[in-house]
Amino acid sequence: MNDNIRGASFMVASMATFTLNDATIKYLAQGMPTFQVVFLRGVGATLLIVLLAHLTGALRKPIPRDDWKWVIGRSLAEVxxxxxxxxxLTHMPLANVTAILQALPLMITAAGAIFMGERVGWRRWSAIAVGFVGVLMIVRPGGDDFDRWSLAALAAVLTITLRELITRRLSRDVPSLKVAIFTALGVMLLGLFMSLREPWGAVTPGQGGLLVVASMFILGGYLFSIMAMRVGEVAAVTPFRYTALIWGLMLGWLVFGDWPKPMTLAGAALVAATGLYTLWREGRRAPMPRPNAPR
Structure with missing residues (x-):
């Protein structure tokens, strides 16, 4: 596999685990204070990542001095x-907020071309533009479903774009697990700070089990997303964020009973088609020699 195929595979895995985590958090937040859930999940995720880093030896590998600013900057952008x-997430149907986040491929590709000088051919631009049309069909700006919470999701799109561009600045000498540790710590501290403003609730054994599951999902999401943005080209990897929409639609229906409207399904079909087309295009490219892989 060339770098772009590897990056796409990591992105698909990242979107699956992130969306499974989102569904679990949304479900837990129906019976627990939201930021208590965020903090407790953050504790579990941080412990799991530190343990994995210890077992793989990544914990002992230093972060180069020049990379510290990018590691810290990425953690702040994550928060x-x-x-x-x-x-x-806690005020909108899962499928809707996931759909809005699918504006990310267009944003990240454009930012990569403008700020990082990456080459973006007309076929990639066309595929991403078609996918974005599919997202607009789902979101339908100006409709009843587009409110202040939709604007919050759009704000997340902008800051996630910044996070991903910072990730591209990390050198290959930075262990991905080390970056994931700082990411988990940042979100955990945010959850702790915000949870102090609301009363805590007792955690049942079932909720505790789901918190462990969410910690495992977010571990995969953090790690795969970091690895995805460190191999391949931004324009080739980011379209596979669209696969999160499929997960969002499916989980929204199965877990929360949110059945998508026909226009939403049509938009999802466009989004899936662009991802499959990009995968087909990348499969036709000759494999490129890859230097040291990120750890």
Whole structure:
């Protein structure tokens, strides 16, 4: 596999685990204070990541001095994106907030071309534009479903774009697990700070089990998303964010009973088609020699 196919595979895995985590958090937030859930999940996720980093030896590998600013900057961008995202997630149907986030491929591709000088061909632009039309069909700006929580989701889109561009600045000497540790710590501290403003509730054994499950899902989401943005080209990898929409639609129906409207399904079909087309295009490209892989 060339770098773009590897990056796309990581992105698909990231979107699956992130959306499964989102569904679990949304479900838990129906019976627990939202930021108590965020903090407790953050504790579990941080412990799991530190343990995995220890077992793989990544914990002993130093972060180069020049990379510290990018590691810290990425963690701050993660916190800045998570706050509006969790507000949107707990006030909107899962499929809707997931759909709005699918504006990310267009935003990240454009930012990569403008700020990082990455080459974006007309076929990629066309595929991403068609996918974005599909997103507009789902969101339908100006409709009844487009409110202040939709704006919060759009704010998350902007800050996630910044986060992903910062991730591209990390050198290959930075262990991905080390980056994931700082990411989990940042979100955990946000949850702790915000949870102090609301009364805590008792945690039942069932809720505790779901918190462990969410911690495992977010571990996969953090790790796969970091790895996805460190291999391949931004324009080739980011379209596979669209696969999160499929997960969002499916989980929204199965877990929360949110059956998508016909226009939403049509938009989802367009989104899926662009991802499959991009995968087909990348499969036709000759594999490129890859230097040291990120760890």
């Amino acid at each position: 800045a994106s998570f706050y509006p995202f969790i507000l949107a």
